[in-house]
Amino acid sequence: MSFLVAAALAVALLVAAPLVAHLLRRGRTPERVFPPAALVTRVEAHSKERARLEDRTLLALRSLMVVVLAVLGATPLVRCSRLSVDRPQGASIALALVIDDSHSMRARVNGEPRWNSALEGARQLLRSVRDGDAVAIVLSGKPARLALSPTTDLKAARAALAELQQSDRSSDLENAIALGRSAIENLERSQRKLIVLGDLAGSAIDAPDISAPLDGLRQPVNDCALLEARRQNDRLRVTVACSGAATGARSLKVVSSVPVENLLADPGQLARLALEPHLGSQVLSFALSDPNADFELELSPADANPSNDRVHVSPAASELNVAVVTDATAAGVVTGGPTVIEQGLLAVRPDAIIRPLAMLPDETRELQGYAALVLNDPSGLGPENRSALADWLDGGGVALGLLGPASSGLQLSSTLEPFAERNARWESTELALDADPLSLSWLGPESRSLEALTRGGRMRLEGAGLPGSVVVGAWKDGAPLLLRRPVGAGLVLTCGLPASVEQSDLALRPVFLALLDQLLGEAEQRRGSGSTWVGERWSFPAARSVSIQGPAGPVRLALESCEAEAESSTACVPGEQSATPELAGQYVVTSDGVAQTRTARIDEREITDPPGSVRPATQQSGAGDDAGSVDASPELALALLAAFAAELSLRLGGEARRRRRAERALH
Amino acid sequence: MRRSLSQRLDWAALGRLRLAAQRVADGAWVGTHESRRRGAGLEFAGHRSYVPGDDLRWLDQRALLRHERLLIKQFETETERPLRLVVDATASMGFRSENAPSTKLDFAALMAAALTRVAVRSGDPVGLDFLGGGEAAEPLPVAGGLEAFERAVVQLSLVEAAGHLGESGADLEQALSSIGRRSRRGSLIIVLSDLLEFGEAGPRQLAMLGTTGRQVIVAQILDPVEVLFPLEGPVRLKASEGTLEVETNASLARAGYLEALGALQQRFREALRAHGGELVICRTDEDPVHAVRAVLRAAEGRRA
Numbered sequence: 001m002s003f004l005v006a007a008a009l010a011v012a013l014l015v016a017a018p019l020v021a022h023l024l025r026r027g028r029t030p031e032r033v034f035p036p037a038a039l040v041t042r043v044e045a046h047s048k049e050r051a052r053l054e055d056r057t058l059l060a061l062r063s064l065m066v067v068v069l070a071v072l073g074a075t076p077l078v079r080c081s082r083l084s085v086d087r088p089q090g091a092s093i094a095l096a097l098v099i100d101d102s103h104s105m106r107a108r109v110n111g112e113p114r115w116n117s118a119l120e121g122a123r124q125l126l127r128s129v130r131d132g133d134a135v136a137i138v139l140s141g142k143p144a145r146l147a148l149s150p151t152t153d154l155k156a157a158r159a160a161l162a163e164l165q166q167s168d169r170s171s172d173l174e175n176a177i178a179l180g181r182s183a184i185e186n187l188e189r190s191q192r193k194l195i196v197l198g199d200l201a202g203s204a205i206d207a208p209d210i211s212a213p214l215d216g217l218r219q220p221v222n223d224c225a226l227l228e229a230r231r232q233n234d235r236l237r238v239t240v241a242c243s244g245a246a247t248g249a250r251s252l253k254v255v256s257s258v259p260v261e262n263l264l265a266d267p268g269q270l271a272r273l274a275l276e277p278h279l280g281s282q283v284l285s286f287a288l289s290d291p292n293a294d295f296e297l298e299l300s301p302a303d304a305n306p307s308n309d310r311v312h313v314s315p316a317a318s319e320l321n322v323a324v325v326t327d328a329t330a331a332g333v334v335t336g337g338p339t340v341i342e343q344g345l346l347a348v349r350p351d352a353i354i355r356p357l358a359m360l361p362d363e364t365r366e367l368q369g370y371a372a373l374v375l376n377d378p379s380g381l382g383p384e385n386r387s388a389l390a391d392w393l394d395g396g397g398v399a400l401g402l403l404g405p406a407s408s409g410l411q412l413s414s415t416l417e418p419f420a421e422r423n424a425r426w427e428s429t430e431l432a433l434d435a436d437p438l439s440l441s442w443l444g445p446e447s448r449s450l451e452a453l454t455r456g457g458r459m460r461l462e463g464a465g466l467p468g469s470v471v472v473g474a475w476k477d478g479a480p481l482l483l484r485r486p487v488g489a490g491l492v493l494t495c496g497l498p499a500s501v502e503q504s505d506l507a508l509r510p511v512f513l514a515l516l517d518q519l520l521g522e523a524e525q526r527r528g529s530g531s532t533w534v535g536e537r538w539s540f541p542a543a544r545s546v547s548i549q550g551p552a553g554p555v556r557l558a559l560e561s562c563e564a565e566a567e568s569s570t571a572c573v574p575g576e577q578s579a580t581p582e583l584a585g586q587y588v589v590t591s592d593g594v595a596q597t598r599t600a601r602i603d604e605r606e607i608t609d610p611p612g613s614v615r616p617a618t619q620q621s622g623a624g625d626d627a628g629s630v631d632a633s634p635e636l637a638l639a640l641l642a643a644f645a646a647e648l649s650l651r652l653g654g655e656a657r658r659r660r661r662a663e664r665a666l667h
Numbered sequence: 668m669r670r671s672l673s674q675r676l677d678w679a680a681l682g683r684l685r686l687a688a689q690r691v692a693d694g695a696w697v698g699t700h701e702s703r704r705r706g707a708g709l710e711f712a713g714h715r716s717y718v719p720g721d722d723l724r725w726l727d728q729r730a731l732l733r734h735e736r737l738l739i740k741q742f743e744t745e746t747e748r749p750l751r752l753v754v755d756a757t758a759s760m761g762f763r764s765e766n767a768p769s770t771k772l773d774f775a776a777l778m779a780a781a782l783t784r785v786a787v788r789s790g791d792p793v794g795l796d797f798l799g800g801g802e803a804a805e806p807l808p809v810a811g812g813l814e815a816f817e818r819a820v821v822q823l824s825l826v827e828a829a830g831h832l833g834e835s836g837a838d839l840e841q842a843l844s845s846i847g848r849r850s851r852r853g854s855l856i857i858v859l860s861d862l863l864e865f866g867e868a869g870p871r872q873l874a875m876l877g878t879t880g881r882q883v884i885v886a887q888i889l890d891p892v893e894v895l896f897p898l899e900g901p902v903r904l905k906a907s908e909g910t911l912e913v914e915t916n917a918s919l920a921r922a923g924y925l926e927a928l929g930a931l932q933q934r935f936r937e938a939l940r941a942h943g944g945e946l947v948i949c950r951t952d953e954d955p956v957h958a959v960r961a962v963l964r965a966a967e968g969r970r971a
Contacts, residue, residue: 035759
């Protein structure tokens with residue numbers, strides 16, 4: 001503290017002056033001339049009355065004024081600790097606020113949810129924004145999305161901020177930063193700032209143009225979560241995840257109106273359980289006495305995030321069955337074991353049940369148990385296969401057709417429907433062709449390594465797409481690589497490369513896993529296990545009557561218009577209905593009168609990933625400082641003015657009251 | 668060194684007082700004032716019992732023979748009735764509270780000037796005396812005519828509230844004795860005072876002025892604060908003269924004060940009435956016309 005600050009603050013010692021003045025006034029009884037004083041009897045003033053400080057409100061106001069005056073004298077050397085946008089050049093800026101709305105933001109740090117702190121930080125930053133500045137708001141819950149397009153309307157920005165809701169999504173910080181950066185990169189501003197308000201779980205920010213204030217958000221928290229309670233026949237598998245900072249044994253208890261003896265075969269197992277937390281997840285298994293019972297489990301004692309300490313056990317939970325139809329020799333690997341498709345499916349969804357089929361079933365009922373189907377290099381589909389497949393797809397099935405050389409030599413009665421027209425043909429080439437990464441960017445960062453995909457050739461899909469097909473992936477020469485076609489409640493994906501490692505390098509690339517993950521995600525959305533991540537979109541065919549009841553009430557359905565995605569290569573089906581679960585828990589989806597229970601679950605990484613870090617140089621970049629860089633003079637001056645006004649009105653009011661009282665007494 | 672009259676006189680104040688006195692007198696005027704004395708005259712006015720010392724020329728011999736009683740014949744005659752105004756100009760009369768229109772002395776001076784005007788218009792001579800008031804408070808001998816009114820107005824405008832009557836009451840007795848000696852038989856004596864410094868003997872001494880055919884009317888002039896005592900909370904009260912200070916809680920002492928004031932007024936009222944006099948209470952915030960009328964009514968025998 002400098003001498004000037006100390007000297008200014010020393011003025012605050014004068015706060016004693018009003019007190020002394022009031023004390024002196026209290027000690028001196030007011031005098032007045034009164035000729036008939038001899039007729040007045042002496043009445044000793046009551047001791048308490050004499051001791052009472054007169055006009056205590058005035059005294060408090062005057063003391064406050066002295067203190068505020070002292071602090072005002074000390075400003076701008078004395079500053080507020082609040083966030084503000086630093087603008088060294090003084091010109092208008094473009095600001096992108098990336099706010100983390102993932103589940104980990106529900107954790108409480110120092111008694112305050114991280115989400116609330118982040119919102120308050122955003123509000124403070126918006127308060128320091130001036131007219132002419134452009135503001136964009138990006139939410140980093142998966143998938144990252146733009147909550148507010150860049151605008152100079154600060155009122156709209158504040159309104160958008162006020163409408164933000166916390167979710168249980170996973171974190172998608174990397175894409176959120178990319179989205180925020182792209183949102184403001186084309187704005188005509190001398191300075192562009194990107195400020196991240198979140199715990200940065202599992203990330204480290206070292207980009208110089210990014211600031212991540214609010215260190216408090218990145219404090220580790222003691223948190224254990226009940227991620228899932230999945231029923232498997234007569235057993236209950238409970239997944240518990242804990243953060244690295246979790247301490248203290250946890251216990252599980254059943255929350256139900258039914259006695260626990262009627263729910264679990266061995267209730268004592270639950271009572272004896274003392275769960276020692278450690279980083280990561282652990283699966284507990286219990287024998288059920290009533291496989292259809294509906295109840296909840298609760299983890300105790302409560303920790304930094306009580307919202308994830310309870311989970312619903314639903315009888316509707318079931319497995320995700322995936323059928324794989326392939327020639328084991330074509331899609332196998334030299335080391336033996338499952339085919340690359342099966343290995344890929346198990347890699348992306350270990351809990352999925354993969355069933356290799358020798359041939360495509362002829363009847364719909366044989367397909368009814370499956371949520372997804374992967375068909376590798378089929379040599380045509382017969383009429384029975386096509387009929388069964390069409391019915392299954394219409395009911396919500398999701399199929400992936402990996403077309404290869406065998407698919408081009410069709411027999412007379414065979415076609416490639418519902419994947420492609422007959423005119424699809426295999427093009428043998430020795431060239432290593434590249435796919436266009438941009439066209440497949442919707443698959444995520446895995447879509448980057450798409451060079452030299454071909455080995456023996458590729459399927460030419462130009463003009464082979466069935467009605468309703470959309471190209472969602474392409475070769476660099478523009479030829480279609482991946483088609484997407486909704487069929488009823490289901491979906492068909494057609495890929496112009498087979499899984500065989502001899503024909504293509506596709507199965508060995510990360511993009512293949514991303515494609516399978518997308519497939520399983522679509523299957524879960526439509527008719528699969530009913531268990532998806534929070535934030536994953538659920539799609540429903542157009543013109544179907546759909547209603548969804550979630551943990552927080554009805555869920556709003558959106559109607560795809562595709563206008564915003566006209567230039568995107570991702571699929572968009574006009575008129576398709578969709579809904580996105582924002583909260584973890586059970587949802588009842590009623591489609592055309594048929595009810596289905598779905599579960600939206602929290603990503604384990606939201607619990608286990610430690611808070612991220614920020615490179616010190618980045619923290620000091622000045623994009624958003626919280627180190628007390630705000631001059632508090634205007635607020636203090638206003639407070640002083642208000643105190644002056646209050647003091648004046650109190651005095652005038654008191655004088656008027658005294659005058660009125662005297663007049664009343666005189667008349 | 669005494670200043671000349673023209674130097675001491677506030678001509679504006681004099682003009683205001685004259686005009687105000689004329690207005691008040693006009694408002695209080697209730698018709699031709701008739702001074703009636705019974706005694707020697709032309710028109711028979713009745714009998715009364717003989718008392719030793721009566722002039723034997725008026726003994727009704729026929730009545731003595733008829734009724735065997737000594738009766739004196741009375742005749743009615745119109746005569747002048749001297750008015751002597753006594754204005755209290757002690758320091759306490761200089762008091763004026765925040766909302767009062769004037770000091771008590773100013774109010775008393777206005778009343779005195781108005782009464783002078785009324786008397787002059789009725790053809791009665793007027794004299795003026797002061798209690799306290801310092802060196803400017805010079806008494807005026809009884810005289811009639813407009814000149815008397817002018818002199819009274821000048822004197823009333825000069826006087827200032829000063830001095831006091833002394834704690835022993837000797838000064839008051841001396842002053843009142845002097846006034847009594849100079850007042851003719853049948854005079855009307857009007858005392859304009861707050862009566863706050865008259866002491867225990869004050870009522871008796873004032874009432875004594877009402878002997879030998881004189882009538883004493885006392886107008887107690889008080890400030891509204893003195894009448895109502897509207898003060899609140901702890902307060903230190905200082906008398907206008909002397910060193911008397913009373914520290915009290917006004918809210919708690921109000922009832923006692925009003926009771927004491929009432930008792931004081933009652934003592935004066937009883938003493939005055941015993942000698943044919945009357946006490947009139949006046950407030951400085953009331954219309955002086957009403958105050959003058961009340962005094963005149965009291966002088967004519969109708970109690971205010």
